[in-house]
Amino acid sequence: MSQVTLHLEPELVRFYAHIAAASGKTLEQVLHDALFKLAGELSLEALRAAGTEEP
Numbered sequence: 001m002s003q004v005t006l007h008l009e010p011e012l013v014r015f016y017a018h019i020a021a022a023s024g025k026t027l028e029q030v031l032h033d034a035l036f037k038l039a040g041e042l043s044l045e046a047l048r049a050a051g052t053e054e055p
Helices: 010-023 027-050
Strands: none
Touching: 010 027
16 A cells, blocks of 8 residues: 655644544544545546446
8 A cells, every 4th residue: 555645734634533533433544535435426527528427
């Protein structure tokens, strides 16, 4: 697995830290989940734009 450094605004860190605390996950897990979901959504958007949408 690769390591990546992100520079986030303090407000964003507080927001995701609050979600992490409420869900019992680490901040890193919450950020991973959010980025993974965003990647999936962007991929679907690109497929729709290309006209090759999955059913």
